[in-house]
Amino acid sequence: MTQDQPNRLDRIEATQAVHSQILNELAVAHRELTEFSVQQAQRTEERLTRSEQLAQQNSEAIAQLVTATNRNTAAIARHDEALTRIEEQTRQNAENMSRLEQRMNQLSELVTTSTTETIQLVARQAVQAERDRQAWQEDRQTWQAEIRRIWEYLERQTGNGNGRSEQ
Known part of the structure; x- marks a missing residue:
């Protein structure tokens, strides 16, 4: 693992938290819009009945x-x-619907942007992970060669392999 890998994980977790928050906000806005629509339908029905009366x-x-x-x-x-x-109520309702629609559009844009950023971050991490794996493989080969060289040196120094020199 590299030193900055935990930072990347922290960024992923932060991005995921932002996504969760945005999704929660979208769910609340959707629920509010649904409740508002149901109330409007009821009010319209009541007004229709009242107008008929x-x-x-x-x-x-x-x-x-x-x-x-x-x-x-x-x-x-x-x-x-x-x-x-x-x-007047119809005008106010139209304004409220417009504001809710704008907010839904903003939240949709935020989700799209956050999703794109997350995909890019994951792609960058995959590339870095591959680089780290290759670097580790190169380091491993270097260490193996160094250990082999030290072993050969020690074998040449001891001569007969029992740890005593035959001088």
């Missing part, structure tokens, strides 16, 4: 126009207020 009230008010002009005016005013609230 107001339309029925307006139809009855028109039938009684001659005798209830003042009541009809009030009903129209309430209807306009409801439509204004619906329009």
Whole structure:
């Protein structure tokens, strides 16, 4: 192992932690978007029902126009207020959806970037591991040659191989 190999492992672990955090954030954003969509569908259904009720009230008010002009005016005013609230809520919902979509796009870009960086880091580590293996193999061969040379020297020094010189 080389000295900087733990640093590379630390970087991989840090990148993996960032990926996990981004994935968690994406999951939360997805869940929030789903909840928001369900709430919007419910609100739309309620507003539709309410609008149908107001339309029925307006139809009855028109039938009684001659005798209830003042009541009809009030009903129209309430209807306009409801439509204004619906329009405002629809505008706010569109803005919220736009912000959520932007955030989802940002998070998707972060995941793509982090994934690319991780792949590049793994590729660099594979190349370095191969270099380290080759260097180790060369060092091993050098040490074997050195040990063989020392052994041959010692054999020449001892002469008969029993550790005593025959001088």
